[in-house]
Amino acid sequence: MSVAVGIISGLLMGVVFGFALEKSRVFEPGIIVGQMQLRNWIMLKVFLSAVATGAVVLAFLNGFGFVKLQPKAALYAADIVGGLILGAGIALAGACPGTTLAQIGVGYRDAIFTLLGGLSGAVVFSYAQPWLAKSLIGTGTKLIFTDLAGIPYWQGALALAAAIVVILVLIEKARPWRKDLGSDVDGNVAQRLPRPHRRLAPVD
Amino acid sequence: MSPFDRAWSPYAAGVLIGLLQIPAFLIIESALGASSSYVTVGAAIAGLADPSLLNIDYVAKHVAANAKNLWQVALVAGIGFGAFASMKMSGAVRAPISPIWAKALGSPSSGLRYAIAFVAGFLMLLGARIADGCTSGHGLSGMAQLSVGSTVAVAAMFGGGIATALLLLRRI
Numbered sequence: 001m002s003v004a005v006g007i008i009s010g011l012l013m014g015v016v017f018g019f020a021l022e023k024s025r026v027f028e029p030g031i032i033v034g035q036m037q038l039r040n041w042i043m044l045k046v047f048l049s050a051v052a053t054g055a056v057v058l059a060f061l062n063g064f065g066f067v068k069l070q071p072k073a074a075l076y077a078a079d080i081v082g083g084l085i086l087g088a089g090i091a092l093a094g095a096c097p098g099t100t101l102a103q104i105g106v107g108y109r110d111a112i113f114t115l116l117g118g119l120s121g122a123v124v125f126s127y128a129q130p131w132l133a134k135s136l137i138g139t140g141t142k143l144i145f146t147d148l149a150g151i152p153y154w155q156g157a158l159a160l161a162a163a164i165v166v167i168l169v170l171i172e173k174a175r176p177w178r179k180d181l182g183s184d185v186d187g188n189v190a191q192r193l194p195r196p197h198r199r200l201a202p203v204d
Numbered sequence: 205m206s207p208f209d210r211a212w213s214p215y216a217a218g219v220l221i222g223l224l225q226i227p228a229f230l231i232i233e234s235a236l237g238a239s240s241s242y243v244t245v246g247a248a249i250a251g252l253a254d255p256s257l258l259n260i261d262y263v264a265k266h267v268a269a270n271a272k273n274l275w276q277v278a279l280v281a282g283i284g285f286g287a288f289a290s291m292k293m294s295g296a297v298r299a300p301i302s303p304i305w306a307k308a309l310g311s312p313s314s315g316l317r318y319a320i321a322f323v324a325g326f327l328m329l330l331g332a333r334i335a336d337g338c339t340s341g342h343g344l345s346g347m348a349q350l351s352v353g354s355t356v357a358v359a360a361m362f363g364g365g366i367a368t369a370l371l372l373l374r375r376i
Contacts, residue, residue, distance in 0.1 A: 006271030014282015022290035024217030036369030049218020054348030074353030082335025083360025089328030098238035105287035117325025
């Protein structure tokens with residue numbers, strides 16, 4: 001595949017990705033911080049819907065032999081340490097590496113600083129990579145759960161998608177998504193308590 | 205679900221994002237991801253000041269001007285354009301800083317917010333590169349592929365995010 005095809009398909013896919021992120025409101029700091037404070041569930045809903053869809057798509061594409069899976073190697077120490085640091089960053093940024101660009105696109109100025117911090121973090125990692133590779137990251141195998149269970153990938157993928165659908169139905173029942181939007185669709189669900197009409201009882 | 209709506213159901217948007225794995229696997233032979241592009245762009249810029257950085261194998265692999273690296277840079281840039289188009293079509297207007305930050309940080313200072321955003325971005329990419337993936341690569345793609353390592357990384361990511369948001373940020 002040529003570089004031009006890569007760039008053009010990347011741009012087109014990115015536009016669709018960004019459009020969906022904006023429409024779902026999941027790129028909003030209020031939605032992401034709200035999810036991490038366990039009071040807003042839109043992020044989990046978008047995330048799990050995308051995982052389930054990806055699993056069904058790959059069950060077919062891989063099951064019928066059109067594509068090879070591209071799982072990352074299991075590097076437990078790095079996955080845990082890196083995941084914890086990444087999570088802390090996501091909570092303080094109110095963004096992920098991808099949604100940072102969506103925030104810039106809609107005009108959030110602080111996201112420009114998130115992006116600059118992100119580029120700096122990637123550069124610092126790059127300098128430290130030869131050392132980290134030996135001391136923390138190491139090597140691992142591309143392990144997937146269905147290999148552990150000894151069943152074909154497509155069966156596990158469809159089972160995961162089915163389980164996610166059940167989970168999402170239950171979450172939606174407990175917490176309808178419209179309630180998490182906020183009046184300006186930014187996840188700022190200010191608790192507007194009714195103003196107390198405290199009238200002094202007529203003294204007579 | 206019109207392009208002029210301000211919000212879509214999270215399920216509809218999530219399905220659309222999941223469907224992007226089809227062109228990713230068929231055209232690019234790669235899963236969706238975002239954080240590698242920060243190395244491609246960041247190291248290419250830093251390499252102008254310090255060319256020795258480009259001698260590190262990891263960096264050389266990421267800054268190579270091949271289809272896969274530039275695809276992800278284009279994808280991430282496209283996210284910005286897509287979000288901009290969606291916002292314009294719905295007529296939404298955003299303040300320069302989300303109103304939740306004054307609550308979460310306990311201060312309306314934009315300088316404070318910019319400083320925290322920079323540190324947060326730094327942590328995000330440092331962590332993502334140590335773990336070899338972010339919410340997209342480990343989350344969307346790794347979980348869909350039933351990857352054991354990605355599942356561990358996603359659990360740690362939510363664990364770190366929830367602890368930080370509950371302990372360091374104020375209730376929004």
